[in-house]
Amino acid sequence: MDLTRRRLLGLAGASLGGIALHAAGFSAGTAWAAPRFAGDPFAFGVASGDPLPDGVVLWTRLAPDPLALDGRGGMPERVVAVEWEIAEDERFTRRVRRGVEQATPELAHSVHAEVTGLAPGREYFYRFRAGGDLSPVGRTRTAPTDPAALTFAFASCQCWYEGFYTAYRHMAAEDLDLVLHLGDYLYEYGVGETGGVRGVTLDASFQRETLTLVDYRNRHALTRLDADLQAAHQAFPWVLTWDDHEVENNWAGDFAQLDTDGYPDQDPEAWRARKAAAFQAYYEHLPLRLPQRPNGAEARMYRRLAFGRLLDLHVLDTRSHRDDQVCGDGIKSDCDVERSAPERSILGAEQERWLLDGAGRSGATWNVLANQTLVAQVDQNPDPFVHASGLDMWDGYTAARDRLLTGLWERNVANPVVVTGDIHRAVVADLTLDFADENAPVVATEFAGTSISSGKDGAPTDEIGAAWMTGGVNPHLKWHSAQRGYTVVHATPQALTASYRVTPVVTVPGSGIQTVAAFGVAAGRPGAQPL
Structure with missing residues (x-):
């Protein structure tokens, strides 16, 4: 699929429901149930990596103040649930996987979602949601x-x-x-x-x-x-x-x-x-x-x-x-x-x-x-x-x-x-x-x-x-x-x-x-x- 940069960065919002929670490990931070960010929490964009035949790892990091001098990216010492979804098309009309990862202050509110259950050698599109904010759309491929x-x-x-x-x-x-x-x-x-x-x-x-x-x-x-x-x-x-x-x-x-x-x-x-x-x-x-x-x-x-x-x-x-x-x-x-x-x-x-x-x-x-x-x-x-x-x-x-x-x-x-x-x-x-x-x-x-x-x-x-x-x-x-x-x-x-x-x-x-x-x-x- 021909994906121009404008289309890559263009997003169509969609609500997610019925998502299973996957804990990212222990955190001393309390949960932030309804996060509201002072700036774009996805200032660093999105990424994927280490493709396998059945999946990839999806990445982002929440940072509404990306160069905050304390290194926290403008985030509080609280845990944030970050939803992710992956689809066969960039408009997300054919979703194939979705889930939630816990972005913790101990890991700078980074997200590493290891997605499985995908088809080999296929192109997919993915994005994240935190609170009311939606990330750019990324494109990835399985091995x-x-x-x-x-x-x-x-x-x-x-x-x-x-x-x-x-x-x-x-x-x-x-x-x-x-x-x-x-x-x-x-x-x-x-x-x-x-x-x-x-x-x-x-x-x-x-x-x-x-x-x-x-x-x-x-x-x-x-x-x-x-x-x-x-x-x-x-x-x-x-x-x-x-x-x-x-x-x-x-x-x-x-x-x-x-x-x-x-x-x-x-x-x-x-x-x-x-x-x-x-x-x-x-x-x-x-x-x-x-x-x-x-x-x-x-x-x-x-x-x-x-x-x-x-x-x-x-x-x-x-x-x-x-x-x-x-x-x-x-x-x-x-x-x-x-x-x-x-x-x-x-x-x-x-x-x-x-x-x-x-x-x-x-x-x-x-x-x-x-x-x-x-x-x-x-x-x-x-x-x-x-x-x-x-x-x-x-x-x-x-x-x-x-x-x-x-x-x-x-x-x-x-x-x-x-x-x-x-x-x-x-x-x-x-x-x-x-x-x-x-x-x-x-x-x-x-x-x-x-x-x-x-x-x-x-x-x-x-x-x-x-x-x-x-x-x-x-x-x-x-x-x-x-x-x-x-x-x-x-x-x-x-x-x-x-x-x-x-x-x-x-x-x-x-x-x-x-x-x-x-x-x-x-x-x-x-x-x-x-x-």
Whole structure:
């Protein structure tokens, strides 16, 4: 169905009756029987996520005063019953499911309604009601059980103050089954006196780095108010995992960033408290299922979604379980011994076994790994006699990379493809058993995507890209771009293609969109080829 943005945001009110109550857990707040809000309680819009063949999770958060400095969004310490309904048409004449969730103050009055009983591979429409207020209409899709094709976009790194989210407005107009977000949904730094390129004045609390639950809630709130981001969330179900900036730059498991910027993260208890706050705010603002709800400073973000026999999606978390970066982090040319220590891990032993065992058992044509930072080896110095490695990437965990690629090879995993975020640039790479041997077997293909806005306006190449792509030091890298945008992946039983869509300018709104490169992988023949 052709759903324009006006139609997506247009609503037709309808009363709901006979709705079963589904408690969301204990809350210290009393019930608010007849809520009346001072502003629009659905200022953050709506979203859906983690599609299964029989259902999705529906999300919203009540916040009539979305940037209230106490982080409560203008809501009282009371429980609010939020009705939801899902239908086969956007006018809700063919309703198929309805229910009620309890929005509690403990979770910032967020709603995560896990809907079941839907048909596979179908488009649905959904909305919420709180008191007399009705939310925007969202569109979602369940996972197909026998798809002839699957199309998704992946994106990452959306620094609010460094660029407008024009790419998301273009993404919302695509014909997609889902959106995959690979991390850096927000940035923990202060946004600047004018909100960077946004040109707005915000309270002083937005000028400092995020540390507390209130800080993280309000930084998410600022991000979620963007209309283009809301449009993309309303148009498709999203599958999300985090990277570093949702908490702190380059955090690693139980270790805070080495440069503390004057904050007390090196104290273990302070660091765990900060992580717990960041994890909770992340869950509160995104369409995640109950297994991804954090328990303090612990959360299980890695999980697997199946799309029939066509594609298995293995969603990774390369932050929560990794060893600390070695040699002081950064890019180093004298750290080969430390970074290649055999015991080092970027996934943690449990996640590593889960990934390789699950991929080995997969019966799908394509095994897609949703990954945060670059797997491919990258010599960042064009001098052939000096090898410089980025220690926050898989290059800082070479034994873990060897176990991953060897494990995929030995298990004969069908058509592994890695999609990656983090690096604010687009890269296509062959992943081989031995990057030092140009004749080594190709195990998988990596499609790394650029940022939505982080790094401000990009360019087809830059100094870093030139270093990566010249001098023959990285022959397994097929293509590079430092422009901004997202990547559209289309999978069939015969081939998987990746089309790189870029917005030339992000520091002002309204830029166009263009496809600057496309690569394909044929089933049974690893390695990307330009199209």
